[in-house]
Amino acid sequence: MATQTAPNLLRDKMLKGLSYQKSGEIEKAQRCYKQVLKKVPNNADALHLLGVTYRQMGYPKRAVEYIQKAIGANANQAPFYANLARAMMDIGTDPESLLAVSNKALSLNPREKEALNIKGIALTKLAQPEEAEEIFQRLLVDHPDFGDVYRNYGILLRQNKDYSKALVFFQKAIQLVPDNPQNYIERSRCRQELKDYDVSQEELSEALKRFPSNADIKHEAARLLFSLSQTHVGVTYAEEAVADNPKDYHRLVTLAVHYLMLGRGQQAIDTFLKAKKLAPEGAAGIDWNLSLSYLSVSDLDNGWALHRARFSDKMSSSTAREFSVPEWDGEDLSDKTVLVWGDQGLGDALKCGTMLPDLVGLAKKVIVELSPKAVPFYERSFPEIVFRVKLPDDAVLPVDYDVTANITDIARIFRRDIEQFHLAKSPVYAFDPVRARDYLSRLPDADEKPVIGVAWRSKNLQKYRARYYLSAPDFAPVIEAEDAIYVNLQYLAVQKELEFLTARAKGSFVSFEDVDLFDDLCAAADLTAICDLVVSANTSVADMAGILGVPCVRFGPVEPPLLLGQASPPWYPSMKYVHVDESKPTSEILPEIVGVMKSEMQEVYPQSRRERLKLS
The missing domain is CATH 3.40.50 (Rossmann fold)
Structure with a gap:
């Protein structure tokens, strides 16, 4: 029997390595390729495939090293450049470089699908959506079962704010490649853009069962739970994600915002500072959230110094203005x-x-x-x-x-x-005492009973905010707690809410139909001024009471710019703040709200209203 020649032995070893690699036995595949390289150190195919195995094992830098050696041995193979681009993408290489490498691959083979895919990704990052979309569409025609393309096309569509269409592509990516966690992450982010939080939470729960040790999925779960104001649950996922990769500044930021909303301000500061050291210069979101963290522990110097960072944070609703004159920086203004x-x-x-x-x-x-x-x-x-x-x-x-x-x-x-x-002087805002006294005269028994203004929600009922508000039925125990006249201060209240509270209060709930509480701030202020006390959710109704010096019980979440690390807002000396524990329904803090209301009423009634309205 003839013995095998050396080239045949090497070829068989390469084929065996490929077989191991395709079946997921990466370490065995590596041993095969290394054995080939021991015999032929410059074997381009072995160098290339060994590099690919390192990428599969999560070592993209080593992958780049070996694939570059393969290109040095044979510079005319399109797959070498395509896989080099893939490994470069894993280490965060800039899109310009990815585009250059993928173009090199395509110059050797214009139909190299991985190179086309990465070129589409690079063009997406370079804000060239038309050309990227053309590439993805061509790939879908030529390779209808190429799952990565569906995900990457979905990312492009999501960036273009075509969320519903993007969701279809993420669903298809999951169908084709159910074992890729990134597909589930991208779908979750798309759901969040669509405000489809409940479905996203359900889908991510299933993903966590499928990938119980995957830190990327845990990080995404933490991000979603933060959006739902469930940081008491999300913090565990955020901590586990950071433990998996303490040098990922994105994960550190996610953990830090959880600490912030849980009232753990110093931990938030420490974690944001770690993230800042690891993040690229000017990374959005860190300084703004660091500002809030400093404010949450009463470090106003550092907090206010960073507060303008909100203008560069895409999650903030603030927009900077540009002027042709300088911004005041504390200099003399006596002639300006x-x-x-x-x-x-x-x-x-x-x-x-x-x-x-x-x-x-x-x-x-x-x-x-x-x-x-x-x-x-x-x-x-x-x-x-x-x-x-x-x-x-x-x-x-x-x-x-x-x-x-x-x-x-x-x-x-x-x-x-x-x-x-x-x-500071307080209050500094004014109301019309004549009109206020007129409003008061329209209330039956106002001379004999306290007047309590009430508001239970905002007009903004997005899920993350609404959980800190109360429905009219949930709020009803407040208007039953005292023998008082309850005045509606809830702007944009719907008729059903008013009818419910009117019936529940049995004549003690009053709504002034001629007062536009939303658009007529003068009238809203005058009506607020007649109250002995205001009980309000965390909205401008409470701010109106605060600026007029009307005693107020305000309930809401951790709110660093309002509370500044204090138990109650220092902006408003007349206000008491009841913190809503996000681990419980807001309705469960009603006994505390009522208790603070009763305590405050004993302190301020009737002298506060009489002094404010100059009543005899």
């Missing part, structure tokens, strides 16, 4: 006019407006831009300030000011520590 502008909602504008008197005391002139409905209320409160309606950004207006100031960011000048809150 300052334009004050805002970037957040009404509640924040009311809260931060408490600092306007500080600014007036420094500047020659103050101009403040506001929404149309806010202007009359502010004009009544601050007659020495010029108020005007904010116009669209593209409107051409004369520049009649020397510097600008964001109404939130002046806190770094005027509220650098908690003591400055204690020294």
Whole structure:
């Protein structure tokens, strides 16, 4: 019997290695390729396939090293460049380099599917969606069972905000490649964009069962649970994800925001600082959340210093404005006019407006831009300030000011520590006492009973916020707790809510039909002013009570810019804050809300209302 020649032995060893590799026995495949390389160190195929095995085992840098050696031995093989690009992508190589390597592969074989796939990914990252889409569509025609293409096409569609169509492609990717965890992750992210949280939670639970040790799935579960305000559950997944890879700054950020919302501010700071060391320069989201973390432990110096980072965070609703004049940085304003502008909602504008008197005391002139409905209320409160309606950004207006100031960011000048809150004048907003007394006169028995203003929710009922509010039926025990007159302060209340509370209160719940609580801030303020106490969810209703000095019991989540590390908001001396434990339904804290309400009522009734309205 003839013995095998050396080339035949090497070929058989290569084929055996390929067989092991296809069956998932990667270490056995590596041994075969290494045996070939021991005999022929420059064997291009063995170098290439050994590199691919390292990528499969999670060592992309070593994969790049061996595949580059393979290319050095034979530079004319399209698959070598395609797999090099794949390994480079795993280590986070920039899309320009990925595009160059995949183009090299395609110059050798224009139909090399992995190179086309990676080129499509690179073009997606380079914001060239039309060419990327053309590539993915061509791949789907030529390779209808190529699961990776469905996922990558879905990512492109999701980036283009075509979420429903993207979801179809992620579902197909899972159908074709059910053992790839990334397909489940991308589907979850698409569901979240569609606000389809419940289905996403169910699907991720199934994915966790399928991949119980996969840290990427755990990280995605933590992200979803954070969006659902279930950080008490998500924190465990976030911690396990970080333990798996402590150098992944994305995972550290996810863990840190969980700590922040759980009231573990110092742990949040420490974790964000670790993430910042690992993240690329200017990574979005870290400084903004670090600002909130500092504020949550009353470190106002560091908190306010980083607060402008919200403008570069895509998860923030804040948008920066550009002006042709500089931003005020605390310098002398005695001969200058300052334009004050805002970037957040009404509640924040009311809260931060408490600092306007500080600014007036420094500047020659103050101009403040506001929404149309806010202007009359502010004009009544601050007659020495010029108020005007904010116009669209593209409107051409004369520049009649020397510097600008964001109404939130002046806190770094005027509220650098908690003591400055204690020294600030309060209240600084005004109401119309004549109209307030008229409203009071319309309430039966107001001379004999307390008047309690109530609001139970916001108009924004997104899932992560709504869990901190109450429905009208859940709120009903509040209006049964005291023999009092309950005044509706809930803006945009639906008729069914009002009818339910009216029936439940048996005549003690009053809604002023002629008061527009949403658009007429002057009337809303005057009605709020007649109350001995306000009980409100974490909305602008509570802010209105706070700025007028009306005693208020406010309930809500961890809110660093409001609470600043204190038990109750230092912005409003008359306010008590009841923290909602997110591990329980908000309705379960009703006994605490009622208890604080009763305690406050004993302190403020009847003298607070009489003094405020100047009643005899």
